[in-house]
Amino acid sequence: NAGVMQNPRHLVRRRGQEARLRCSPMKGHSHVYWYRQLPEEGLKFMVYLQKENIIDESGMPKERFSAEFPKEGPSILRIQQVVRGDSAAYFCASSPLAGGIFAGTDTQYFGPGTRLTVL
Amino acid sequence: GESVGLHLPTLSVQEGDNSIINCAYSNSASDYFIWYKQESGKGPQFIIDIRSNMDKRQGQRVTVLLNKTVKHLSLQIAATQPGDSAVYFCAERGRNNDMRFGAGTRLTVKP
Numbered sequence: 001n002a003g004v005m006q007n008p009r010h011l012v013r014r015r016g017q018e019a020r021l022r023c024s025p026m027k028g029h030s031h032v033y034w035y036r037q038l039p040e041e042g043l044k045f046m047v048y049l050q051k052e053n054i055i056d057e058s059g060m061p062k063e064r065f066s067a068e069f070p071k072e073g074p075s076i077l078r079i080q081q082v083v084r085g086d087s088a089a090y091f092c093a094s095s096p097l098a099g100g101i102f103a104g105t106d107t108q109y110f111g112p113g114t115r116l117t118v119l
Numbered sequence: 120g121e122s123v124g125l126h127l128p129t130l131s132v133q134e135g136d137n138s139i140i141n142c143a144y145s146n147s148a149s150d151y152f153i154w155y156k157q158e159s160g161k162g163p164q165f166i167i168d169i170r171s172n173m174d175k176r177q178g179q180r181v182t183v184l185l186n187k188t189v190k191h192l193s194l195q196i197a198a199t200q201p202g203d204s205a206v207y208f209c210a211e212r213g214r215n216n217d218m219r220f221g222a223g224t225r226l227t228v229k230p
Contacts (some may be wrong), residue, residue, distance in 0.1 A: 033216075035220075040223075041222060041223070042208055042222050043163065043220045045213065045217040045218070048215045048216070048217050091163070093218075107153065108153075108165075108216075108218060110163045111162050113161070113162050
C-alpha cells in the first residue's frame with residue numbers, strides 16, 4: 001500500500017506566478033488535510049477536504065489560496081500570484097475516517113511534502 | 120536529558136541515555152494526541168498516540184505520558200540512538216480531526 005504521494009517535491013516560482021501542489025492520499029483514504037511549515041516551526045493546519053467537498057478552510061488565507069479534492073484524481077493546493085512569504089514546505093496528510101474518539105484508524109499519514117521557493 | 124516546554128527547543132543527549140521531551144497543549148477538551156518525528160527533508164512520521172482516557176502508553180522504546188490536570192504531554196525515548204536524531208512534535212487533535220502542532224524540539228544524539 002503506497003503512502004501519501006506529493007508532487008512536485010520541490011517547486012520554484014517567481015513572484016506573481018501560480019503554484020500547484022498535488023497530493024494523492026493513501027489508498028482507501030477519503031480525507032485530506034493540507035499543512036504549511038515554515039523553517040524551524042511546527043506545521044500549521046490550512047484546509048481539510050473530503051471528496052468534492054471543503055470541510056474546513058479556516059487555516060487557509062482567504063486570498064490567492066484555494067484547494068480542491070475532485071472525485072477523480074489528486075487533491076490540489078493552488079496558490080495564485082505567489083509572494084516570497086509563501087515560501088515554505090507544504091504537507092498533505094490523509095486519513096480513512098473523519099475522526100471519532102475511539103476510532104482506531106483516525107491517525108493521519110503525512111506525505112513527504114512540497115518545498116516551495118518563491119524568488 | 121530533559122527539555123521543559125517549548126522554551127528549550129534543542130535537546131542533546133548521549134547515545135544510550137534516555138531522552139524526555141515535554142510539551143504543553145492548550146485545549147483542555149482535546150481528546151487525542153500524537154507524537155511525530157520529523158527528519159530533515161521529510162514529512163512527519165507517526166511515533167505514538169494517546170487518548171485522553173489514558174495517562175500512559177508504551178511502544179517500542181517510547182512511552183508517552185499525559186497529565187490532563189496541567190495539560191502536559193511527554194515523550195520518553197529509552198536508550199536513545201543516533202537514528203533518533205530529529206525534530207519531535209506533539210500534536211493535539213482539532214475539531215475536524217486536523218492536528219494542531221507544537222513548535223517542536225530538536226533532539227541531537229551524540230555518539
